[in-house]
Amino acid sequence: xxxxxxxxxxxxxxxxxxxxxxxxQVEALSQIFTGQxxxxxxxxxxxxxxxxxxxxxxxxxxxxxxxxxxxIDGVGEGRGDALKNPVTGEDHIVNVDLxxxxxxxxxxxxxxxxxxxxxxxxxxxxKTNWIYYQYDWSNAA
Amino acid sequence: MSEAAFEALLRxxxxxxxAALAALTIAAWLYLLHLASAMSDMAMLDMPTMPGMTIAxxxxxxxxxxxxxxxxxxxxxxxxxxxxxxxxxxxxxxxxIHRRRTAEGRPAVPTAIFVLGYLVVWTIYSVVAALAQxxxxxxxxxxxxxxxxxxxxxxxLLVAAGVFQWTPLKRACLATCRSPLSFLMIGWREGxxxxxxxxxxxxxxxxxxCWAVMALLFVAGIMNLLWVASIAVAILVEKVVPRGDLIxxxxxxxLVAAGVxxxxxxx
Numbered sequence: 001x002x003x004x005x006x007x008x009x010x011x012x013x014x015x016x017x018x019x020x021x022x023x024x025q026v027e028a029l030s031q032i033f034t035g036q037x038x039x040x041x042x043x044x045x046x047x048x049x050x051x052x053x054x055x056x057x058x059x060x061x062x063x064x065x066x067x068x069x070x071x072i073d074g075v076g077e078g079r080g081d082a083l084k085n086p087v088t089g090e091d092h093i094v095n096v097d098l099x100x101x102x103x104x105x106x107x108x109x110x111x112x113x114x115x116x117x118x119x120x121x122x123x124x125x126x127k128t129n130w131i132y133y134q135y136d137w138s139n140a141a
Numbered sequence: 142m143s144e145a146a147f148e149a150l151l152r153x154x155x156x157x158x159x160a161a162l163a164a165l166t167i168a169a170w171l172y173l174l175h176l177a178s179a180m181s182d183m184a185m186l187d188m189p190t191m192p193g194m195t196i197a198x199x200x201x202x203x204x205x206x207x208x209x210x211x212x213x214x215x216x217x218x219x220x221x222x223x224x225x226x227x228x229x230x231x232x233x234x235x236x237x238i239h240r241r242r243t244a245e246g247r248p249a250v251p252t253a254i255f256v257l258g259y260l261v262v263w264t265i266y267s268v269v270a271a272l273a274q275x276x277x278x279x280x281x282x283x284x285x286x287x288x289x290x291x292x293x294x295x296x297x298l299l300v301a302a303g304v305f306q307w308t309p310l311k312r313a314c315l316a317t318c319r320s321p322l323s324f325l326m327i328g329w330r331e332g333x334x335x336x337x338x339x340x341x342x343x344x345x346x347x348x349x350x351c352w353a354v355m356a357l358l359f360v361a362g363i364m365n366l367l368w369v370a371s372i373a374v375a376i377l378v379e380k381v382v383p384r385g386d387l388i389x390x391x392x393x394x395x396l397v398a399a400g401v402x403x404x405x406x407x408x
Contacts, residue, residue: 005383007234007321038247041326047237048322102327 001121002048011049014119016072019056026054040137041103053119066110066132076116080130083110096131104133158236158252162229169222176215177364204275212274216267219363220355223373224263224347227380231321231343232256235336238325250336258340262348266355274363288362292407295360299400305353306393314349315379315386351376357396 002011015033017026031037035046058073063080071077082091094109112130116123235255242249277283282291289295305311317324324346330339354372361368379389 005320005322007230035241036245038242040329043238043241044234044322044325044329047241 001123006045006048009048012052012121013049014053014055014121015051016055016057016059016075016118018059021056030054052121055118066108066130068132072116075118076114078112078114078116080110080112080132102137104131104136107131107133155233155237155240158233158240159229162225162232166222166225169218169225172218173215173222173364173366173369176218177366180364204279209271209275212271213264213268215363216270216274217264219358219369220263220267221260223355223369223376224351226373227318227377228256228259228343228347230381231318231324232259234321234325235339250333254333254336255340255343258337258342259344259347261341262344266348266352270355270358274359277359283359284362286362287359287364289359292403296400296402296404296407298356298360299396299403301400302353302357303393303396303398303400306390306396310349311353311389312386314346315389317346318343318350318380319385350380 001013002009013033015026015030017029021029030051032039033042033046034051035043055075057075059070060072061068061070063069066080066082069077069079083094084090085092096107096109098105098107108131110130110132111127113126113128114124232252232255236252239249239252274283274287277289277294282289282294284290289298324343325339328339328342330336354376357372358369363369375389375392379385379392382388
């Protein structure tokens with residue numbers, strides 16, 4: 001979470017990993033996410049936040065595509081759905097194609113709600129922007 | 142290196158880059174103050190043979206390249222004085238990445254290269270502005286205080302700058318300038334050449350934001366330092382304050398109103 005514009009720092013982050021994650025894996029992940037091993041976007045984002053907590057909790061992912069759900073025991077959950085036709089309430093399927101996208105190329109658009117709280121941090125959004133995509137950040141020079 | 146020592150190093154480095162930018166800005170402003178007072182002294186002496194005099198006078202003669210060169214320097218220093226504070230968040234973010242690389246022994250690029258690319262754009266703008274100024278002096282459309290003598294020019298510039306505040310081009314450029322993070326994430330390039338190109342690109346977005354409002358210097362006098370400072374503050378507010386884009390658009394309405402008023406009085 002960042003209280004101001006991200007580049008104005010100081011943000012706070014809590015990391016949650018599956019209980020099966022070893023200390024060595026946690027260390028490797030922390031080096032990536034805090035930007036210590038370089039590469040975008042973490043090299044840029046890493047210095048803008050402070051890690052205030054590390055939790056080991058069971059993570060469950062169910063469903064598929066935009067209608068995926070993920071849940072972290074005792075922390076929170078996120079739930080995705082399709083956009084709805086405002087008259088009939090039927091699913092309104094929208095896909096986004098970004099051939100030159102630098103984070104993702106093809107996305108399934110929808111609406112999602114999520115809430116989570118860990119280590120003094122708490123977020124909650126309802127029926128907000130929700131796009132299901134394959135993360136594709138090449139870091140090509 | 143321990144995490145604490147590392148953080149201390151980062152903080153110290155941020156202070157150094159910040160101080161360098163502040164020093165650059167202050168030096169540019171001091172030069173402008175010096176230039177402004179020298180010009181008013183010369184104007185009072187009323188001695189057309191003094192060197193540099195032609196800059197301050199509504200000269201109707203053909204401008205020499207030396208005189209135009211002096212104008213380019215004046216504009217260039219002014220652009221540094223006005224734009225450095227607004228560019229500071231982007232420059233600091235760029236340097237944050239590279240000082241971290243330095244601390245970890247990875248290849249890094251000096252921040253000055255990024256700044257240089259940025260300033261190249263504003264130097265080109267300074268050349269264009271200086272040529273425009275020489276042309277306006279020759280056509281006797283600027284006073285000895287370098288302010289527009291023609292209400293048509295002054296009013297027209299105000300209306301044009303005000304309308305530009307509402308254009309999609311302005312909005313797009315300002316959005317990029319307001320978010321250093323997304324600019325660097327989308328357009329990151331490695332190496333010295335990459336840093337220069339990124340500086341250049343940031344400069345272009347910045348120019349896209351501010352060229353029209355900079356042209357307002359012709360309205361109340363290019364060396365009217367209160368006017369110069371007001372425009373610089375307006376640019377800074379628009380760029381770094383929350384909802385600054387909205388403030389910029391409201392300022393556009395005020396500019397159009399002022400321009401229309403001047404044009405109406407003249408007719």
